[in-house]
Amino acid sequence: MTRIAVFPGSFDPITLGHMHIIKAGLTVFDRIIIAIGQNSNKQGYFPLEQRIHWLEAIYADESRVSIQSYTGLTVDFCRTQQAHFILRGLRSAADFEYESVIAQTNRTLNADVETVFILTDPQYAHISSTIVKEVHRHGGDISKLVPGQIIDSIK
Numbered sequence: 001m002t003r004i005a006v007f008p009g010s011f012d013p014i015t016l017g018h019m020h021i022i023k024a025g026l027t028v029f030d031r032i033i034i035a036i037g038q039n040s041n042k043q044g045y046f047p048l049e050q051r052i053h054w055l056e057a058i059y060a061d062e063s064r065v066s067i068q069s070y071t072g073l074t075v076d077f078c079r080t081q082q083a084h085f086i087l088r089g090l091r092s093a094a095d096f097e098y099e100s101v102i103a104q105t106n107r108t109l110n111a112d113v114e115t116v117f118i119l120t121d122p123q124y125a126h127i128s129s130t131i132v133k134e135v136h137r138h139g140g141d142i143s144k145l146v147p148g149q150i151i152d153s154i155k
């Protein structure tokens with residue numbers, strides 16, 4: 001059985017923290033689908049097309065990683081992709097509290113999909129897309145928080 005995992009999130013924008021989780025995830029899964037959840041009530045800070053474009057550029061040479069956007073329930077998206085795993089990253093106990101509620105709910109919605117957590121490397125534990133957006137909004141330097149492709153493209 002091919003082990004396919006969906007890594008769902010906003011990726012607004014992708015950070016070095018996300019990339020660490022994807023790299024570690026590739027040691028466990030055969031394929032990872034980075035899935036950008038679209039929320040009609042919530043516009044992103046960076047446009048969806050831009051976020052997809054960055055992800056495609058970053059993973060252009062990694063055939064085991066693909067990029068998609070989706071609407072609706074993550075477990076329903078998993079079903080359409082024949083993915084039996086949801087990959088999520090953990091930075092802290094607060095992340096665990098939040099993530100465990102979502103994972104338990106997803107299990108009740110679809111028992112065929114298992115959520116797998118990977119702990120972040122401590123050097124990335126303080127990084128979130130929210131912090132990146134805040135620093136960027138105020139003209140600060142985000143080069144230690146996001147991949148170089150993003151820095152090059154927003155220069």
Ligand code: ADP
Nearest residue numbers: 008009010011017018088089090120124127128
């Ligand atoms: P969401 O809006 O669903 O939280 P994000 O794009 O912010 O989407 O995050 C997607 C996933 O990546 C989540 O599991 C989140 O915990 C994880 N993540 C975000 N930042 C980091 C980080 N610095 N280290 C490890 N995991 C992270």
